Amino acid sequence: MVHPFDPVSDKEIQLTSQLIKDAAKGPEKPHFIQIDRLDPPKKDMLKYLEAEKSGKSLPRIPRVTYVYYYLGLQFYKALVNVTYGHIITNQKQPKGVQGPLIAEDIEEIEKLATSHPIVKAEIAKLKLPSYVKVVCDPWMNGTDGVEDRLLIQCYMYLANAHHSESNHYSLPLKFSPVFECLTKEFVRMDYLPSGVDEACINDTEPWTEFPFVEYHPDLNGETIKPLKPLIVQQPEGPSFEVDGQKIEWQGWEFRVVPNCREGFAIYDIHFKGRSVIYRLSLCEMTVPYGDPRAPFHRKQAFDLGDAGFGATGNSLALGCDCLGVIKYMDCRRVNTAGESVLIPNTVCLHEQDGGLLYKHTNYRTGVPVIARRREFVVQTIATVANYEYMVNIIFDQAGEIRIHVRATGILSTMPLDRDVTVPWGTNVGPRVLASYHQHMLSFRIDPAVDGYENTVVFDDVVRMKKDPKLNPYNVGFVTERTVVDKPGYVEQSPFTNRSYKIINENKINPISKKPVAYKIMMPARQMLLAGEESYNNKRAQFATQQLWVTKYQDNELYAAGEFTNQSQTDTGLGVWAKRRENVRNDDPVVWATLGFTHVPRVEDFPVMPVEAHEISLVPFGFFDKNPALDVPQSSQSFNKSQYFPESSSKDSCCKSSL
Amino acid sequence: MVHPFDPVSDKEIQLTSQLIKDAAKGPEKPHFIQIDRLDPPKKDMLKYLEAEKSGKSLPRIPRVTYVYYYLGLQFYKALVNVTYGHIITNQKQPKGVQGPLIAEDIEEIEKLATSHPIVKAEIAKLKLPSYVKVVCDPWMNGTDGVEDRLLIQCYMYLANAHHSESNHYSLPLKFSPVFECLTKEFVRMDYLPSGVDEACINDTEPWTEFPFVEYHPDLNGETIKPLKPLIVQQPEGPSFEVDGQKIEWQGWEFRVVPNCREGFAIYDIHFKGRSVIYRLSLCEMTVPYGDPRAPFHRKQAFDLGDAGFGATGNSLALGCDCLGVIKYMDCRRVNTAGESVLIPNTVCLHEQDGGLLYKHTNYRTGVPVIARRREFVVQTIATVANYEYMVNIIFDQAGEIRIHVRATGILSTMPLDRDVTVPWGTNVGPRVLASYHQHMLSFRIDPAVDGYENTVVFDDVVRMKKDPKLNPYNVGFVTERTVVDKPGYVEQSPFTNRSYKIINENKINPISKKPVAYKIMMPARQMLLAGEESYNNKRAQFATQQLWVTKYQDNELYAAGEFTNQSQTDTGLGVWAKRRENVRNDDPVVWATLGFTHVPRVEDFPVMPVEAHEISLVPFGFFDKNPALDVPQSSQSFNKSQYFPESSSKDSCCKSSL
Secondary structure (H helix, E strand, C coil): CCCCCCCCHHHHHHHHHHHHHHHHCCCCCCCHHHHEEEECHHHHHHHHHHHHEEEEEEEECEEEEEEEECCCCEEEEEEECCCCCCEEEEEECCCCCCCCCCHEEEEEEHHHHHHHHHHHHHHCCCCCCCCEEEEEEEEEEECCCCCCCCEEEEEEEECCCCCCCCCHCECCCCEEEEECCCCCCEEEEEEEECCCCCCCCCCCCCCCCCCCCCCCCCEEEECCCCCCCCCEEECCCCCCEEEECCCCCCCEEEEEEEECCEEEEEEEEEECEEEEEEEEEEEEEEECCCCCCCCCCCEEECCCHHCCCCCCCCCCCCCCCCCCCEEEEEEEEECCCCEEEEEEEEEEEEEEEEEEEEEEEECCCEEEEEEEEEEEEEEECCCCCCCCEEEEEEECCCCCCEEEEEECCCCCCCECCCCCCCCEEEEEECCCEEEEEEEEEEEEEEEECCCEEEEEEEEEEECCCCCCCECCCCCCCEEEEEEEEECCCCCCCCHHCCEEEEEEEECCCCCCCCCEEEEEEEECCCCCCCCCCCCCHHHHHHCCCCCCEEEECCCCCCCCCCCCCCCCCCHHHHCCCCHHHHHHHHCEEEEEEEEEEECHHHHHCEEEEEEEEEEEEEEEEECCCCCCCCCCCHHHHHCCCCCCCHHHHHHHHHHHCC | CCCCCCCCCCHHHHHHHHHHHHHHCCCCCCCCEEEEEECHHHHHHHHHHHHHHHHCCCCCCCCCEEEEECCEEEEEEEEEECCCCCCEEECCCCCCCCCCCCCHHHHCCCCCCCHHHHHHHHCCCCCCCCCCEEEEEECCCCCCCCCCCEEEEEEEEEEEECCCCCCHHCCEEEEEEEEEEECCCCEEECCCCCCCCCCCCCCCCCCCCCCCCCCCCCCCCCCCCCCCCCEEECCCCEEEECCCCCCCCCCEEEEEEEECCEEEEEEEEEEECEEEEEEEEEEEEEECCCCCCCHHHHHHHEEEHHHHHCECCCCCCCCCCCCCCCCCEEEECCCCCCEEEEEEEEEEEEEEEEEEEEEEEEEECCEEEEEEEEEEEEEEEECCCEEEEEEEEECCCCCCEEEEEEEECCCEECCCCCCCCCEEEEECCCCEEEECEEEEEEEEEEECCCCCEEEEEEEEEEECCCCCCCCCCCEEEEEEEEEECEEEEEEECCCCCEHHHEEEEECCCCCCCCCEEEEEECCCCCCCCCCCCCCHHHHHHHHHHEEEEECCCCCCCCCCCCCCCCCCCCCCHHHCCCCCCCCCEEEEEEEEEEEECCCCHHCCCCCEEEEEEEEEEEEECCCCCCCCCCCCCHHHHHHEEEEECCCHCHHHHHCCCC
16 A cells, blocks of 8 residues: 555656646647655644554545646646546746756757857867867856746866766866757857956867866776775675665664655654654755856756756666665656656665774773664765765664765866966866855754654853852853744854754653753854855855754745745745744754855865765653663674784784884 | 884883883882883984885884883883883972873772771661672872872762672762872762752762663663674785784875874875875873862863873774774783783774765766775774773775764763752763763874975865955855964864865975865864863863964873873973964974763763764875775675565565555
C-alpha cells in the first residue's frame, strides 16, 4: 500500500500531465516544468501517524501532486488529486513569476548558443583551430529590475575538441549571448568586462593559444600516485532494514523520500521510540557572486528553486560514491512533454565507521570502555552546472543527527586580461578569474521533540557578576535562556557561546529537571554580503540570518519562497517570519542557514577539493543518560585490524638506540 | 643512527637520572618528575635538515635532555648533554614554582585518601554497607593565592565494591581531604557545598542509598544492540612507509615523535617536496570550571603542564581504537626513582577513508571525475583522570592538515542536595552535578611555508562601498589584508569571515600572483570566561584569544609557560607576545586556541559521546592547481562495494505502485 509520504510515482506524474493536457483548451500545448507530490496536510498526517503507531485503521489521505507548466509565455501552477483523478486548482501566475529551469530547455539553448548565426559570427572572429571547440554554460538570468521574459545568460568557453571531458572552465570567452528560454529567441549579445572595471570590454579578437587546465585523468598530464585498496567489508550484511521508504537502524526509524526540488526529505524521525523531527530537508540554496560588474552582478543561483536538487541529482555508482553495502533510491521528474523521467540512484543509504563514539580508561585498573561510532548516511549529490554539492544526513547511535555538506566541482570562471588581478576574485588559471561568492543553504527543520508542541530557545553562557559572597574569585559562569515566542530570527552570538535549542516545555527531564531538548550546533558565520537594497539580498532574506523561526503552515517549505527564478523579492521567510503569531509551545519550524563565503583558492581549480560544513542536532537532556550505552564494545574480534608489517620498517631493529 | 628529532631513549633517561643522582650530594635522594629530550636548537637543525635533503654529511648535534626533580621540597630543573654525558645546567627553581604531577605520587595519595585516620573517621560516619567502597580522584590544587606547598585536593566518591569498573563519578561525597603531594602529609579537610551557594555545607551523615549510574557493560543494565561488523581491509597492505620516526605517505613526509608532555609532535612536514611546517603539536590545554563556590573555584587543570599527554597516554589496542593496518609508536617517561617506564602504543598511525575528495559530473556527457579522500591519521588518546582526549592530526592528498580533537570520558562531578539545581551546572544524575567548564587547547604551529621566512596575515571579506560606476547594484565584496608585524594576538571576526594565513612573501604564486600561503581555518569561539583579575585568567592568557603570533625562540614551546602547576601567572604567551620584535618575513610561531565551552548534557553521563572540534590548515595559492589530480579515480574494481540485498526489503516488488 502506498504511504502518504511515498514519493511521486510514474503513474501519478503521467496522470497529472494528462489531466493538464486535457484541460488546456487553447492552441498551445502545456510545456511542463515540474511535477511532484505535495506534502499531505500535517493535521491529517499526525492522525495517520498516530493510527500507524497504535495499529489502528489508517485514515485515507488523498495523494495530491503539484504541477508547474507554461502555456506559451504564461506560467501556471495546478494541484491535482491523483487519488481520485481531478484537478483541484489551476492558476495563472502573476506576471513576472517564473518557474524553474528544466533540462530540455537548457539543452536546446546550449545548442543554440553555438549554432545561432549571430553567435557563430562572433565565434568566427576567434579564428579557432580545429582542435578547439566552443562550449556554453547557460545561466539563470537573476534579476536587476523588472524583466518579464524568462531569460538565459549563456557564458561561453573554449575546450579541447578532441576530448568530451575537456575543462572548458579554463578558457572563458568575452562574449555572452542572451536567449529567451521558452521561445528560444536571441535577445542580445553581452560583452564581458575582463579588466578592473566594467569599462574594460574588448572586441572579439582572434584567439591566441594559452594552456588548458584540465582535470580529467586522460588530459591532466599527471602521473597517478600509487595507492593501495582500503576495502569496507560487511560480511554479515548491513545493520539497517528497509521497508519501502522506511528505514530502521540502531534505534532510529524514519522515511527517506526523494523529490525533485530538495533531493530528498526525511520524515517522521524517531529515536528509541520517541519522536524527534517531523520533516527535515535542505530547502533552498542561493549562490550570489561578489563581482560587481555587469552582467556578473546578476549571477545569483537558487539551486533548488531555479533548478532542483533531485532534478540535477547524480546517479550514484556502486563503489564510487560510497563504500560498503549500499541501498539506492531513485528520483522521478517530468520532462517538458509531460512524461515521467527516471533518475536512478540519486539517493544512497549506507553505514560508515565514524571513529570512536566514547572511551574511558580507568587509570587505576587500565580497563577501557570503548565504543566505535557507527553512522548511517543518507546522501545525495547534485550537479548544478559547474558545481557539485553533497548533502549527507548522518545519524549516530547516541541520538545525534549531523547535516554534513560538501561543496566540490568546478568554479564558475570568467575571462581576465593578461596580468590583471581584481579585488573580488582569485586568478585560478592563466587569464581565468573565479569571483568570490557565497553558498547559503537553508535547512528546514520541522521539529517534533517528544511531541508536536515545541518551543525554540537560545542559551548564552555569560560571566557571573563579581560578588564577594557568591563569586569572590571571579571564575563563575552561568547560562541565560531566552524564549522565542514570536516568528523571526535569532542573532548570532559566538562570544556568548549562543546555542539554539528546540525544547518541549511539557516534558521535564527527570534528571536535569529541565524541559527535554534537542540542541542545534552550528558555528558563527558571515551571512549574505550583498547590500540590503540589492536584489540579491531582497530575494534571499533567509541568507541574512543564521536561524529563523516561523509558525508551521502547510506548503511553507522553501526558505526563499516557492518561485525564485528571476524573483524580485523573497516570498518565503521574508514574509512568514513577519507574521505576529505565537510560536511558543506551539508548532514552530526552524530554518537554519548554513552559509560560507567562498574565496577561491588556486587549489580549487580545475576541480575543487571538498569544503565541508556541518550542522549538528544533538539530544540535550532528552534522555536520562547517554543513550548509546547499548552499543557493543569495540574489539579486535569484531573489527579485525592488522599490525603494520614491521619488517618493511627499515630500522625497526635499532629503534631507540642511543 | 639516531636522528636529532628521535624521541628520548631508555638509555638517555637512565643516564640523565644517574647523573642527577650522582650530583645530589645532600641527604635527600632526587624525586624525579619528568625527563625528556630537549628540542635541538632550530638554527642547528635547519643546517642538519638542509644537509639531509642534499645528501651532504650531517652535522653532529648533541642530544640534550631536560629533567625535573625535587630534592625534599625544593624543585629543580637540569639540562643534560646525553651525547657526552654531562650536566649542562642544574637550577633550583624559585619558591612557588612546582613541577607536574607524576603517577607514583598520585597513586600514593589516592591510597592515603582512604586510609588516613582522619579520612577514615569521616568515612565511618557514612555507615556504608559492605558492597559500597570509597574512591578518591586526586586533583591538582590550582591557585587562589600564594601557596608554597605542592598540594593535592582529593575529591571523594562511592562506588560498587564488587566491581572494579563501577562508576564512582555517579556518587560524589561531600568531604574532600587535602594532602601535601611530596611529604604526603594531611593538610586539612574541606567540606563541599552541595546547595545553591558556598554556605550550603552539611555534616557527614549516614549514606542513604540512591542509584549508581554505571557505564561498564557488566553493570549498566543495558541490552546490547545487535550490530553487524564493518571491517576495513587493506589486502595489499598500507600505502605508507615507516623509517624510524619518518613517515612517507601520498607525497607527505614528516617525523612523528612521541613525548611525555605533548603526546607527540610532528616535525619537518613536507608535501610534494615543499616544506610546510617545522613543528606541530598540541602544546597546552587548560580546563577551568565555572562553579564559583570554594574549593571548586580552584578547579583548573593544565592537562599538559600539570600532567602530560604522553605520560597519561592510553596504550592503544589493535582493533579497538582504529581500523585497518596500524603502526604504533611508544612513549617513555621517568618514574620517581629515575627509571625509564615504557608506555607502549601511545601513538597510532593509519589510513582511513574520508569520503569524497572531489567530484565533477559533466552533465552534457554524464561522465564523472571522482576521487575519494584517503586520509593519514596520527592519533593519541590521553586519560587525564576522568576525561579522555583524542588528538588526531589528519593529512589528506590535497595538502590539507586537519587537527581533529574529540573530548570524551567522564564528567568531573560534585555532590548536590536533593532537588537542588544550580545555574553553573547540569544535574547529570540523581544528586550529581556536572559544572560548566571550558576546554581550551593550544596548538603550536611553527610554520615553514616554502621556507622559514614567513609572515602571518589575516584577511577580511567586506562589502564594497556603493558606487554608481563600480558597484551600482551593491552586490560587490572584496578581501582586505592585514599584516601582523609585531607579536600579539589577532581578534576574532566571524562576520567579516576573517581568516588567518601564513604566507611567504618571498615566493609569489605564478597563477594567483600573490604570495604562497597556508590558511588556518577555525570557527569563531567563545574564549576564556574567567574574569581578567582571576587567577584562572592570569595563568592562561593563551586561552583569552584564538590566535597568537610570537617570534621563534628556542625552548618557547608551551602556551602557558613551562611550569603551570599551581602557577600564579602565565609565563608563556602572556610574556612572549609582549616583546616588541619584528615577526614579518621572519620566523613567526603561530598559536591557535581551539576552545569550547562545555555545558554538560545529561547524555554526557555516565560516559560522554565524543564532542569533536577542528582546525584545518589548507594550502591557499601554495600550488598552481589542485595538487590531488594525481589521485586514482574511485572505482568499484578498487573499492568493492555491494548492493543492499533487495530481497530483505519487504515490499521491494511493489515500489512506487499507485
